Amino acid sequence: MLHRQKDNGNLDLPNATDFTARPEDEEQPQSLSLGAFAVNIGDSESSSSLNCPPSKERLPIFPDFLLPGTFDRNLAAFKAQLKEATAQRTFYPLIPLHISRRLIDNSFADVMVEHPFISLACFMTLLEAQYATSTVGPAEDASRWALVNAVLALAIRFKTAVGSESDISPVTESFYQNSVMVVRQLILQDPNLLSVQALLAIAVFSRGLPDPQAFILLTTNASRHLEILSRRRFVGNFTSPVIYDGDQFERVYEVSNRLSEEASLIMQRQMYEPTGTGIL
Numbered sequence: 001m002l003h004r005q006k007d008n009g010n011l012d013l014p015n016a017t018d019f020t021a022r023p024e025d026e027e028q029p030q031s032l033s034l035g036a037f038a039v040n041i042g043d044s045e046s047s048s049s050l051n052c053p054p055s056k057e058r059l060p061i062f063p064d065f066l067l068p069g070t071f072d073r074n075l076a077a078f079k080a081q082l083k084e085a086t087a088q089r090t091f092y093p094l095i096p097l098h099i100s101r102r103l104i105d106n107s108f109a110d111v112m113v114e115h116p117f118i119s120l121a122c123f124m125t126l127l128e129a130q131y132a133t134s135t136v137g138p139a140e141d142a143s144r145w146a147l148v149n150a151v152l153a154l155a156i157r158f159k160t161a162v163g164s165e166s167d168i169s170p171v172t173e174s175f176y177q178n179s180v181m182v183v184r185q186l187i188l189q190d191p192n193l194l195s196v197q198a199l200l201a202i203a204v205f206s207r208g209l210p211d212p213q214a215f216i217l218l219t220t221n222a223s224r225h226l227e228i229l230s231r232r233r234f235v236g237n238f239t240s241p242v243i244y245d246g247d248q249f250e251r252v253y254e255v256s257n258r259l260s261e262e263a264s265l266i267m268q269r270q271m272y273e274p275t276g277t278g279i280l
Contacts, residue, residue, distance in 0.1 A: 075167070082174050091181065092174035094135040100127060100152060107155040117200045117255040119248065123151060126194075142182040143194040149178040150201035157208070176205055183218070191225035196252055199225065203259055212266045219256070219263040226256050 078095065085092045094100065104127065108120050130139075130148045138145035153175035160168045179202045186195050203218035233249070 075171075079170055082170055085174075091137045092178050094131065094149075094152070094175075095171070097128075097131045097135075100131070103152070103155050103159065107158050108151075111151070111154040111158050115200070115204050115255045115259070117204075117252050118147070118151075118197050122248070123147075138182060142185045142189070143192070143198045146179040146182050146186060146198035147194065147201050149175040150198065150205050153179070153205050154201070157205070176202075179205075180214075187221045191228045193229060193249060193252060196222050196225045196229065196256065200252070200255055200259065207262075212263075212270075215259075216263045216266060219259040222256050223260045226253060 078093075081093050095103075101124075104120075104124065108123065112118070112120075126144050127148055130141075130144055133139040133141070153172050156168060156172045156175065160172070179198070183199075183202065186198055189195060199218050199222035203215055203222060206212075206214040206218060209215070229249075230253070
């Protein structure tokens with residue numbers, strides 16, 4: 001597992017981080033194992049429908065990058081890039097765009113089922129924009145970078161086959177660390193809805209980590225930013241780099257409230273755990 005810290009907003013994550021863990025209430029995918037990734041039984045793009053296109057036009061059930069041998073070579077090559085980035089103390093590179101697209105297509109609904117703070121259409125717009133701008137750093141947009149990386153980390157964690165977590169965890173961790181490295185910037189910058197969504201995305205991933213301190217910090221700051229935005233909306237001074245409809249704002253508000261309530265319960269439990277790591 002990679003161990004590194006850099007401008008992470010005072011989050012001491014590597015000391016108590018298990019990137020193979022999923023939240024207890026997270027739905028487990030029904031899957032067939034191929035290599036180290038899980039492929040949902042319902043993911044097959046072949047169909048018995050009478051409206052199916054000719055077989056030569058169908059997408060393969062297992063894309064080339066998941067085929068035996070190919071997957072192992074690609075994974076080894078990507079891990080080598082991660083080691084190089086670790087040595088240079090830089091951001092980790094993103095995986096190829098066609099893999100990210102496929103990953104999101106096959107997992108977005110699952111990872112967002114409980115906390116739908118962004119729509120697929122909006123996320124794909126941000127994903128494409130990030131890849132078009134830079135695959136190795138924020139490129140002047142920390143919120144977009146953090147959101148893209150955190151959602152990719154969630155998707156990979158969800159699609160990883162049971163028993164293959166140790167093989168894939170460096171990839172999952174690299175995306176999470178990419179988002180963590182800009183947390184301080186997200187917290188200190190002028191709030192906008194995208195920065196709130198980024199903080200929530202990282203918070204949702206951190207729910208699966210043993211140490212709850214990152215989750216508490218992220219949800220608290222997301223809630224604070226959202227309160228500022230709410231006041232601005234009320235007085236008609238709502239600005240954002242992306243145009244959002246009212247429904248999306250309300251969804252973000254609902255998710256933030258639920259996560260804040262969960263964080264409050266965690267803090268209350270810690271107050272009565274004298275032998276724990278508590279926050280007091």
